[in-house]
Amino acid sequence: MALGIFDSGVGGLTVYKELSSAFPHTNMFYLGDTARVPYGNKSPETIIRYSMECACLLTDKYHVNALVVACNTISSYAVDKLKSVFGLPVLEVIQAGAEKALQVTCNGAIGVIGTIATIRSNSYVNMLKELSGDTVRIWQKACPLFVPLVEEGLITGDIPRLTIKFYLDELMKRPIDTLILACTHYPILAPLISELYPQIRIVDSATVMVEKIKQMGILVSESGRREILVTDASPAFESLKTMLVGNIRMKVIELRETGIA
């Protein structure tokens, strides 16, 4: 049993990090398509094609038996296709995040923040409505500057503070008591968001993903092999990776266009 975790970049390492510490004996391979990141501003067709290429590599070369989509953009657009093509368990952050939000909200009013593509897809809105039987109220907001802020390491001080207020002040005037961080980079800004809006319950799908995999009972103990693969190495990703998971080496691999999608 090996777990393949993938993302358009290295933000999904927030999910890898939780899974890695929760399941120390499971073989785990992380793939970040850093050569083509970000997916968030690309068309659905392109997102699906790139996602299939990532999954192909993990199944063909690394023989993973389950896929974790640690990227909200891919989860929004490509999960149905991945499930139908690969015939493996495909876990994704949207259902995990939505389930958790429904557990913690007291008033059934939920906020969702993410990239433009994730928000436009309405995936969280649809999932929350489906899971709740359409009993919740939802407000969404795209925050495209949050990812570059995190990647620049600007996670404290006036610039992130003003940028968070720029995006969230209006949202916080709504009656929401729960906020889903629908982007794997955003947990890094969570302390500042909590400081600015202390009344809000923040839902981070990485921790929920751990619960979900435990429930499924799909993991067995192996050697606990770990590998972090990227399609392109750059110092910017190296520093973000170091901030998230320390000095594990990133291996650069080439991702062939498969034309499968």
Place this chain on the structure above:
Amino acid sequence: MALGIFDSGVGGLTVYKELSSAFPHTNMFYLGDTARVPYGNKSPETIIRYSMECACLLTDKYHVNALVVACNTISSYAVDKLKSVFGLPVLEVIQAGAEKALQVTCNGAIGVIGTIATIRSNSYVNMLKELSGDTVRIWQKACPLFVPLVEEGLITGDIPRLTIKFYLDELMKRPIDTLILACTHYPILAPLISELYPQIRIVDSATVMVEKIKQMGILVSESGRREILVTDASPAFESLKTMLVGNIRMKVIELRETGIA
């Protein structure tokens, strides 16, 4: 005679815009590799490979007779390769910007701002030293948040103001009298930079590129055909394109991996 202008994204439209109005009767094709933007955080090998694929499309399918590299990242890494492979005039923004800076500086102290990759390449430093016989002093600063700010339309107010100050306050303590905007997105922030640092002479390579092409005398009058090609259409690029050049339609094309590089 047709001119092929290309960039990793749509920032190069600042160059297209100047060329288009200066040479209304020249056939002009713009290609933005929006499916794979940004190049700025990718490795030199990847930047070269992608650039070759862009140039291939413009020469093979659009039969351009001269290439304008409207992207500082590509100019930094791929121009030698492009020149040697295609045997066409290849004009690029680095030499144009450096020549202009040397003309306008009074004290020979020049600042250069751009993406991480452009600054790390030292291309402007090397070009300025070469053209001046090593008689100028140069200070550089990478400003990775400027592109996402522009693409988010955040070009006035406290967030861009603080972000500009975050990157440039230290640089402006140097004796520089001239600042090269070594990224095609940055001219859109030029008014705010001028307001914050009114003493500085700003060099924008788009306008200099017009002079350069006039000098070369390589253009002839044709039908003035225009086409804007992108490898992926997204509303974010559509709005930036509209801000820059209005309602010209973008045509989405597929860029095949050539393996040429």
